[in-house]
Amino acid sequence: MQYISTRGGGRPLGFCDATLAGLAADGGLFVPDTYPEFSEAELVALAGQPFEAMALAVLSRFAGGELADAELKSDIDAAMATFRHAARTPLVQIGPRDFVMELFHGPTFAFKDVAMQTLARLMDRILKARGRRATIVTATSGDTGAAAAEAFRGRDAIDLFILYPDGRVSDVQRRQMTTIADANVHTLAVAGDFDDCQRIVKALFVDRTFNERVAMSGVNSINWARVAAQITYYLFGALALGGPHRKVAFSVPTGNFGDILAGYVAGRMGLPIEKLVIATNQNDILDRTARTGRYAPGRVAPSTSPSMDIQVSSNFERLVFDLSGRDAGSVMARMADLSNGFELTDGERAAMARLFASGRADDADTARLIGEIYAETGMIVDPHTAVGLKAARETALPDGVPMVTLATAHPAKFPDAVEAGCGVVPARPAALERVMRDPERMTRVPAEIGAVADHILDHSRAVTA
Numbered sequence: 198m199q200y201i202s203t204r205g206g207g208r209p210l211g212f213c214d215a216t217l218a219g220l221a222a223d224g225g226l227f228v229p230d231t232y233p234e235f236s237e238a239e240l241v242a243l244a245g246q247p248f249e250a251m252a253l254a255v256l257s258r259f260a261g262g263e264l265a266d267a268e269l270k271s272d273i274d275a276a277m278a279t280f281r282h283a284a285r286t287p288l289v290q291i292g293p294r295d296f297v298m299e300l301f302h303g304p305t306f307a308f309k310d311v312a313m314q315t316l317a318r319l320m321d322r323i324l325k326a327r328g329r330r331a332t333i334v335t336a337t338s339g340d341t342g343a344a345a346a347e348a349f350r351g352r353d354a355i356d357l358f359i360l361y362p363d364g365r366v367s368d369v370q371r372r373q374m375t376t377i378a379d380a381n382v383h384t385l386a387v388a389g390d391f392d393d394c395q396r397i398v399k400a401l402f403v404d405r406t407f408n409e410r411v412a413m414s415g416v417n418s419i420n421w422a423r424v425a426a427q428i429t430y431y432l433f434g435a436l437a438l439g440g441p442h443r444k445v446a447f448s449v450p451t452g453n454f455g456d457i458l459a460g461y462v463a464g465r466m467g468l469p470i471e472k473l474v475i476a477t478n479q480n481d482i483l484d485r486t487a488r489t490g491r492y493a494p495g496r497v498a499p500s501t502s503p504s505m506d507i508q509v510s511s512n513f514e515r516l517v518f519d520l521s522g523r524d525a526g527s528v529m530a531r532m533a534d535l536s537n538g539f540e541l542t543d544g545e546r547a548a549m550a551r552l553f554a555s556g557r558a559d560d561a562d563t564a565r566l567i568g569e570i571y572a573e574t575g576m577i578v579d580p581h582t583a584v585g586l587k588a589a590r591e592t593a594l595p596d597g598v599p600m601v602t603l604a605t606a607h608p609a610k611f612p613d614a615v616e617a618g619c620g621v622v623p624a625r626p627a628a629l630e631r632v633m634r635d636p637e638r639m640t641r642v643p644a645e646i647g648a649v650a651d652h653i654l655d656h657s658r659a660v661t662a
């Protein structure tokens with residue numbers, strides 16, 4: 198299997214090269230040249246299997262023979278062993294045909310652990326096989342940095358540099374990064390906002406000389422291996438509640454469109470999906486796109502579900518590529534300059550509407566849903582999950598089709614919003630208690646490209662002369 202760019206440039210890469218590169222050389226995103234498909238018999242055989250077996254079935258199809266099944270299995274097993282629940286992503290029933298799938302039982306209590314734990318092990322393996330090291334640089338507004346720090350700690354072949362905006366992430370989120378004691382995890386508190394962090398990371402990526410000297414690599418949600426790892430829980434949910442002939446719908450709290458894109462790919466692989474619901478907070482660019490066909494980035498408005506406070510949903514480019522009939526030229530023309538937004542054609546919009554629905558929740562809606570779910574079931578949900586539940590409730594489905602809302606974070610990560618919604622302060626799990634106690638370690642840097650570059654050159658083991 199080969200990976201091609203949504204913008205048509207560069208040459209196709211295999212799975213390992215695409216995983217290390219993250220972004221394609223022309224600024225596009227890697228997609229597989231064809232989607233592998235599960236036969237009906239294969240889906241029947243997978244039903245009832247452990248999460249790890251399903252992850253192997255998915256990833257081996259995308260690895261295209263570049264990694265042996267035994268290698269993939271060993272990394273998947275180790276990744277999922279960091280989860281605190283035997284089912285890994287358990288389903289909880291909240292209504293006659295309504296379910297929540299809890300994706301937050303990993304080390305940092307958010308769904309990003311599922312993919313990041315797997316990706317870290319695969320990257321380390323690929324680099325070691327090549328006798329190489331890499332430097333990973335990532336900007337975070339909270340959850341990605343925490344998931345990356347936990348996943349990459351202690352990996353021999355990799356140094357991780359996390360840039361976060363000083364004073365602008367929650368105490369829990371900051372401590373999840375800064376209490377990691379491993380020497381290969383470097384946390385940089387940037388004197389600026391998230392946009393400054395992202396601007397610095399992008400500038401370092403496009404600086405060829407620097408990029409090559411430190412063997413720079415990326416792990417944000419545009420990395421294909423992360424999307425591939427996330428496909429597993431759609432398989433897990435759909436086969437638990439449906440089957441080859443019984444469809445299931447999913448509601449997905451959405452920011453960068455990485456999580457829900459995995460659901461779309463699961464459908465392309467033959468999973469019987471009735472609807473995918475794009476659930477947004479007041480940063481509703483994707484809800485507006487689904488309703489009007491016009492993608493128009495605005496300004497980020499802070500919300501009580503901060504991990505979805507985003508105005509440019511990078512992974513949407515992969516869906517546009519497919520909606521356009523894989524017309525890289527039309528993707529290039531629309532994505533190269535997003536400042537004025539772009540339009541979907543009527544045909545693209547109709548194709549999108551066949552599989553996707555959408556919804557929006559502002560902070561008041563979010564608080565109300567947290568209260569309603571608590572009153573109806575006693576379940577305490579986090580604000581991101583509440584956004585998903587509102588959109589799920591507003592989506593009409595054919596009789597008998599189950600709706601699964603993805604619970605993307607543990608409520609204890611967002612205690613204030615949860616208390617405001619249902620009057621209860623969520624209990625803090627023991628692993629988060631440790632994070633609140635352990636000593637912190639970080640380096641304060643100005644919001645300047647040169648200062649960050651110097652720090653990386655001084656500290657990464659991947660640096661060559």
Ligand SMILES: *Cc1c(COP(=O)(O)O)cnc(C)c1O
Binds near residue numbers: 451453504606
């Ligand atoms: C990252 C994140 C999301 C959004 O996921 P995308 O893949 O960016 O759409 C939703 N909820 C939580 C808790 C997150 O951390």
